[in-house]
Amino acid sequence: MQAVTAHPCSKDQTQIWADVLAQAVTGELIGALNYTTLAELYEDAAERAEALEHAQGERGHAASFTAAGRALGVQVVVNLEAQYWKRIRSIFLSRAQAGDLIGCILAQEVMLESFAVASYSVVAEAAPGELGATFARIAGEEGEHVAHAIELLQAERARDPGAFDARVHQMHEEIMTALAELIARDDPGGHCGLCQGSCVKGSLPAAGISLSEIRGASLQRYLKTLDEIGVPGESSLVWVAQLPV
Amino acid sequence: MPPIDFALIGHIESWNRAAAVISLLRGADRPPVSLEDVREIIPWIPPRVASQVTARSSQGRQVSGVYIDSFIPPDRLDSRFLRENLARVRAAAACAIKQGARVVTLGGFSSILLEGKTDLLPSHSETAFTTGNTLTVALIVKGMERALALAGRDLGASNVLIVGASGDVGSGCARWLAPKVKRLFLSARNPDRLRRFASEFLPLGSRVTADADLKQLIEKSDVVICAASMPAPQLLLDALPPGSIVCDAGYPKNVSPDFVPRDGAIFYGGLGQASAGIQLDPDLLGIMYPYSLSNVAHGCLLEGIVLAMEKRFEPFSQGRGLITPQRVENIWQNAQAHGIGLPPLFNADGLVEEDMRCLGPEVAP
Numbered sequence: 001m002q003a004v005t006a007h008p009c010s011k012d013q014t015q016i017w018a019d020v021l022a023q024a025v026t027g028e029l030i031g032a033l034n035y036t037t038l039a040e041l042y043e044d045a046a047e048r049a050e051a052l053e054h055a056q057g058e059r060g061h062a063a064s065f066t067a068a069g070r071a072l073g074v075q076v077v078v079n080l081e082a083q084y085w086k087r088i089r090s091i092f093l094s095r096a097q098a099g100d101l102i103g104c105i106l107a108q109e110v111m112l113e114s115f116a117v118a119s120y121s122v123v124a125e126a127a128p129g130e131l132g133a134t135f136a137r138i139a140g141e142e143g144e145h146v147a148h149a150i151e152l153l154q155a156e157r158a159r160d161p162g163a164f165d166a167r168v169h170q171m172h173e174e175i176m177t178a179l180a181e182l183i184a185r186d187d188p189g190g191h192c193g194l195c196q197g198s199c200v201k202g203s204l205p206a207a208g209i210s211l212s213e214i215r216g217a218s219l220q221r222y223l224k225t226l227d228e229i230g231v232p233g234e235s236s237l238v239w240v241a242q243l244p245v
Numbered sequence: 246m247p248p249i250d251f252a253l254i255g256h257i258e259s260w261n262r263a264a265a266v267i268s269l270l271r272g273a274d275r276p277p278v279s280l281e282d283v284r285e286i287i288p289w290i291p292p293r294v295a296s297q298v299t300a301r302s303s304q305g306r307q308v309s310g311v312y313i314d315s316f317i318p319p320d321r322l323d324s325r326f327l328r329e330n331l332a333r334v335r336a337a338a339a340c341a342i343k344q345g346a347r348v349v350t351l352g353g354f355s356s357i358l359l360e361g362k363t364d365l366l367p368s369h370s371e372t373a374f375t376t377g378n379t380l381t382v383a384l385i386v387k388g389m390e391r392a393l394a395l396a397g398r399d400l401g402a403s404n405v406l407i408v409g410a411s412g413d414v415g416s417g418c419a420r421w422l423a424p425k426v427k428r429l430f431l432s433a434r435n436p437d438r439l440r441r442f443a444s445e446f447l448p449l450g451s452r453v454t455a456d457a458d459l460k461q462l463i464e465k466s467d468v469v470i471c472a473a474s475m476p477a478p479q480l481l482l483d484a485l486p487p488g489s490i491v492c493d494a495g496y497p498k499n500v501s502p503d504f505v506p507r508d509g510a511i512f513y514g515g516l517g518q519a520s521a522g523i524q525l526d527p528d529l530l531g532i533m534y535p536y537s538l539s540n541v542a543h544g545c546l547l548e549g550i551v552l553a554m555e556k557r558f559e560p561f562s563q564g565r566g567l568i569t570p571q572r573v574e575n576i577w578q579n580a581q582a583h584g585i586g587l588p589p590l591f592n593a594d595g596l597v598e599e600d601m602r603c604l605g606p607e608v609a610p
Binding site for chain 1: 267270271272275278279282285286288289290291293294295296297311340527
């Protein structure tokens, strides 16, 4: 965890950053839980250790974001029961209980991490001073998690491309639908459980953040990751076209 | 990945068509996406295979390939976005190579962006790139011959104006037409490039005239071929003599939808029809070509298919204004041998062959 220095923000902007940080911290803690669960699925000791290391990394990211909030003078809300994150964790757990290691890797290291890398990168551009640097640094570290998964998933796909693509599609339908709803223009499921007061999405431009850019960049990063794994572009194109907007 | 015969690189011409593509991919059971959302999403989609393509030759042979959309946003088809668009074309080319395509055609704006510099593309010993422009030229000039024949006019008595004459397609049309028409007028926005190109025709004397100022040439012409690269349809050819014939071969279209030739007719050029059929899965063809005719596609895309049918996996059209009348006839014969030729003349309103017949042999002075 690095020290974060204070920087000037208006009261409204501070509240926006508090809500953005609440999503980031909660997402990181869900990630930490997912990596801990993932570790239990690995038979290989080295992979298990690496998953636990990733879990520790996610906790570190959460701590960094919380410190960034403190520097802004806000207490960052954490709510692991927040509806979208709870849903994502629940999907992940159901795959883990079924012993679906690949499904879990797809959910955490491809879908959630692609989303994190892209959205943090967009937010980093808008965030002032050290806060921006924190988002940028963590985006870079999350990118390493995505890279870790790609090689393993390429090999898995080579064994049975049809079955692999079907599994990606299944995980996409569950995880990416939840993420798409989380960053949809409106909240289809009502209050997300993290924003203090009304939904922050409409206020993001006041902090220089474009929700549209977050949506687009997340989609692009996800598609490029699937391309690298070898999922046919025409399949992933149809899948993303079918997401809620 | 086993090799495929061809890849067609293209992009969506308008936002409405982009919305139609997204709707098709979403399926009828999902709520439609607003145009606002489509405008927001499309620029972020990396180039990728959008459809599997199969095409049949009239000789019975079937070739298979892919349609790769570069997802250049329809409102970014101009030089301000050159770097971004080139990156998209390069990524689309890399995708074609990854697919194992033996010949790749650079449709629409893709070849214009490259200006013949195919060395800017990723290279692969088993993949050849063609602009597809030679077949486009063939379809334009053969379409023009047909339009004139329907009107009972003779190419040799026609005063033909080419807009975008110094481009790859325009220059190919000019070389093919120059020895056959009464007078040839050449227009292009870049005067230096136009002057250099026009010097090719010095032996023909005053029969060929070049002027970057389009207005100076319009009223002397009775046939116009529009082959300029423009981000949107904007040409108004109001000064054309009544009874003129206009071939809009631009991509996107050049001629403003507000323009109707006085007592004349306009048809879309550079498009061909595969009589034995082309299938796209998902079927984007009806969205890309929302006309009353089936199996219609741009000549540039069809050139890749013709080369695949001929097993000529070679960079047939390389851009840089190298299209000769001999090459035009060569690809035209190859295309016809596989049942690929001119569709009945049409425009956005439907078939126009009857309109051409009604024009009659005389153009008003």
